[in-house]
Amino acid sequence: MTQSATTGAPGAPGQNAVARRGRLATLDWRRYIIYIGVVVVFLFFAVLLGDQGFLSKNNLLNIFRQTATITVIAVGMTYVIACAEIDLSVGSVAGLSSVCTAMALSRYGIAAGILAGLAVGLVIGSINGGLVSMLGIPSFLVTLGMLGIAAGIAQWITNSAPQPILNDTFNSIFGSGNIGPVPILIIWMGIFVAIGAVILAKTRFGRQVLATGGNRTAADFTGVNTKRIKFQVLLLCSVVASVAGMLYAGRLQSGRFQWGAGDELSAIAAVILGGTSLFGGAGSVVGTLMGALLIGLINNGLILAGLDTSQQQIIRGLIIILAVAMARRK
Amino acid sequence: MAATVHDTGSHRPDAQTLAVDMRGIDKAFDGVTVLQDVHFEVRRGEVHALAGGNGAGKSTLMKILQGVYSKDSGEIVLEGRPAQLSSIQDAKAAGIGMVFQEFSLVPTLTVAQNIYLTVEPRGRGRLIRDKEASRQAAEVFRTMGVDVDPDAVVGDLSTAYWQLTEIAKALAQDARVLIMDEPTASLAKHETEVLFELVARLKARGISIIYISHRMDEIYRIADRITILRDGRWLLTEPLTDVTPAQIVEGIVGRSVEGQLAYRERVAPARTEPVLEVRGLRAGSRVDDVSFSLYPGEILGLAGLMGSGRSELARALFGIDRLDGGEVLMRGRKVDLSDPGRAIKAGIALIPEDRRAQGLVLEHSVRDNLLLPLLQRVRRGPLISDRSGRALAASLIDRFDVKVAHPGRAVRLLSGGNQQKVVLAKWLGTDPDVLIMDEPTAGVDIGTKSEILGMIRALAEAGKAVIVISSEYPELLAVSDRILVLRNGTVAQELNRRDIPDEESLQLAVQGV
Structure with missing residues (x-):
């Protein structure tokens, strides 16, 4: 860090100016690397793949549509990671939520379906949060276990069969519809990002999440109830993931245990690419959106470029490592 | 300002x-x-x-x-x-x-x-x-x-x-x-x-x-x-x-804590060639121009207030902090202390202040902890020989009187005093010429404390040179042959043990009043 610039006496003339300059020099480009990355990758594909339809309106909307669900999950994940915890169960929570929504909806109607989906998030989030904050079990282990449990339940209660959703209202609200020219998925994504960004940056709850992640002892000594904060972020993350499960259900017009499988890793990648510290204490929801978009852009571009799945995976992995390496704090 | x-x-x-x-x-x-x-x-x-x-x-x-x-x-x-x-x-x-x-x-x-x-x-x-x-x-x-x-x-x-x-x-x-x-x-x-x-x-x-x-x-x-x-x-x-x-x-x-930690007269080491010579050492902001010599069989105490550079000097000598100036000689030859590996090779060992964080892998067994710096010695070809590892660990446990039911028990389960013995045994297994101990008895009970001090004396008797850093003056006075008083990162005073009448005079020397 800027140790050499700021070891001087407090109040010494010029010291603050030096500190401030040092801060700009160190933070400036690293904090914004993800924005730069999105622009650079976009321009790169625009030049290279402009002829293959990369710049067509349809393709650009597609990129957003494909990243929307991951982005919603990643907004919740931002809180968890900023609080120095992790939630590996989000993908299977989304899957279980999609099946529960579909099953309740076909029997009791649309309201019951939505409530069933949210209930999945509430129940699993409470269990995750309770085990982590009350019993002090590391969230990595709790949610790793929950990943298996939720996925297993989803597969078991459906006998591995997809659960079709025939309710058009549900399908159009949760993913298939459009408002004017804008796909509704993008609206959902926008709402989650906007609310998530304001709460994290501008409310006492958000500030206490960052404080708990940055130095739990200090937060405790300052009067932050860090147990409650940890419980709340894990609950919030699960509920958000259950909404994402309904977005899968609406877009694909069915509930299925595979929906969301593996999303935890994409969401974590988006969060970290977006500048949220894996060690907690710093986080940005807008950054997370950018991280998700970067991944979406790369996926889309590589497909248009005609690379096969194996090559896509390799290149995606390389870009993620490169971006995180460049964005890391010293 | x-x-x-x-x-x-x-x-x-x-x-x-x-x-x-x-x-x-x-x-x-x-x-x-x-x-x-x-x-x-x-x-x-x-x-x-x-x-x-x-x-x-x-x-x-x-x-x-x-x-x-x-x-x-x-x-x-x-x-x-x-x-x-x-x-x-x-x-x-x-x-x-x-x-x-x-x-x-x-x-x-x-x-x-x-x-x-x-x-x-x-x-x-x-x-x-x-x-x-x-x-x-x-x-x-x-x-x-x-x-x-x-x-x-x-x-x-x-x-x-x-x-x-x-x-x-x-x-x-x-x-x-x-x-x-x-x-x-x-x-x-x-x-x-x-x-x-x-x-x-x-x-x-x-x-x-x-x-x-x-x-x-x-x-x-x-x-x-x-x-x-x-x-x-x-x-x-x-x-x-x-x-x-x-x-x-x-x-x-006060007068209440004496007795337990009495100074025991030892045969003063014959001052032959110094094993360690430090000349004009500077490192970071806390070590500024430190010079001293250390002789085989000698116990040198380092006294000073918090922030006087005691621990930082130890870190510099063990190659953890980079040297900014000066030189260090072992047996008359200049040595490179740019990392702990080289310091160990030069014959220096450090028993750090915070043994739980810096000295031990708490979850590992007593045996694994003991053998960590000694893996060279229990090798058979490219593999670690279980049998010679067990034998070496057992001999160290025996020699340092570590009280543990079984060498396979996790170090975490031992008492503070016994943990400290494991750290000691681990480093002495490397057979160093110079042993630096930073607050060796912090957090151990008085019984174990005198055992550890006894161990330090025994080491010196066996010809090792020992540097003891301690903020507990009775302890320094109990084992040291010589005491260096550090102030603001440099040696303010050098005192022979027999010239220090009591704890108060050491306190006053450290305070510089």
Whole structure:
């Protein structure tokens, strides 16, 4: 860090100016690397793949549509990671939520379906949060276990069969519809990002999440109830993931245990690419959106470029490592 | 620096009112009495020094005042009103602020965000107004008469700024009494001056300061009165004009802890060739021009206050911190100490201060810990030979008398004393010529303590050269043949053991008074 610039006496003339300059020099480009990355990758594909339809309106909307669900999950994940915890169960929570929504909806109607989906998030989030904050079990282990449990339940209660959703209202609200020219998925994504960004940056709850992640002892000594904060972020993350499960259900017009499988890793990648510290204490929801978009852009571009799945995976992995390496704090 | 003293207001409270009045405080942990009938009072606008040796009860008393511990009996009256302090929040609300020694700041947030954490100014829609917080923080710093950027991220600032932020945090929450625990330990000299000016300004505003320090010169410089605790009891409260440094040292040291750690006369080592020579060593901001020689079979004590550069010297000699200047010779040959691996190869071993964090892999077995630096010796081809590993570990356990049911037990399960023996055994297995021990008996019981001191003597007798760093003077006096007194990163004095009549003279030498 800027140790050499700021070891001087407090109040010494010029010291603050030096500190401030040092801060700009160190933070400036690293904090914004993800924005730069999105622009650079976009321009790169625009030049290279402009002829293959990369710049067509349809393709650009597609990129957003494909990243929307991951982005919603990643907004919740931002809180968890900023609080120095992790939630590996989000993908299977989304899957279980999609099946529960579909099953309740076909029997009791649309309201019951939505409530069933949210209930999945509430129940699993409470269990995750309770085990982590009350019993002090590391969230990595709790949610790793929950990943298996939720996925297993989803597969078991459906006998591995997809659960079709025939309710058009549900399908159009949760993913298939459009408002004017804008796909509704993008609206959902926008709402989650906007609310998530304001709460994290501008409310006492958000500030206490960052404080708990940055130095739990200090937060405790300052009067932050860090147990409650940890419980709340894990609950919030699960509920958000259950909404994402309904977005899968609406877009694909069915509930299925595979929906969301593996999303935890994409969401974590988006969060970290977006500048949220894996060690907690710093986080940005807008950054997370950018991280998700970067991944979406790369996926889309590589497909248009005609690379096969194996090559896509390799290149995606390389870009993620490169971006995180460049964005890391010293 | 910060030369402009801002108007500190005309608020001048009655100096005779007691800001803090603790009467007849008793406290015991698990039946062990820690405080017994302790009295402690602080006037408004007073800087009151609190002194006492290790285990005198200073920190327990302060934790009671902060609401961290609850008293067993006694009374606390703050500004004339009886107070119930059953949580940190209670104490804060009553106007008690603490400048924590391990800082209570979140490094990833800005200065202003830290100051107002949990009490952020909010505007429409209950959203935090960070600009307003910044402005208010700047105002607090202005009344403190210091210049700190409220928007700087705390993690990017040096410790001096952290401390100012801590003080601002307490003041912003309207603290009337500030507890400062060794506040200068991590500050450079000019930063200390800034702190002292600030203390004077706070005092003029009627804020009381409880100042815990081992440094006599600082106490005399800024404190009005001093209270000394000894062995959990109140000893005296006096204006500093009425006591001499020698009286304070005598009060702190007392006569109760001797006996157990008596000096044992050893055959003085024959001064042949020095095994280790250090010339003009400089490293970081704490080690500045240190020179000394160490002879085979000698035990050299390093004494000094916190922040005098004791531990940093050890780190530099073991290749953890980079050397900025000077040279180190082992048996007359210059050695390269750029990393611990090279230091080990040169024949130096360090037993670090924090054995749990730096000396042991707590989850691993005693045997695995012992063998970690010795894997070369139990190899068979490319593999580790289980049989010779077991034999070597068993012999070390035997030789150092580690009390463990089975060598496969996790080190975590051992007592502090036995853990320390494992660390010792582990490093002595590498057969070093020079062994540096940083606070070797910290946190072990008195029985194990004398065992460890016995071990140190036995090592010296076997021809090893040992450097012992300790803040416990009886311990240094018990084992050392020679003592170097460090002050401000350099050797201030070199004393032969037989020229030191008692603990007080060593204390006085360390204090430099």
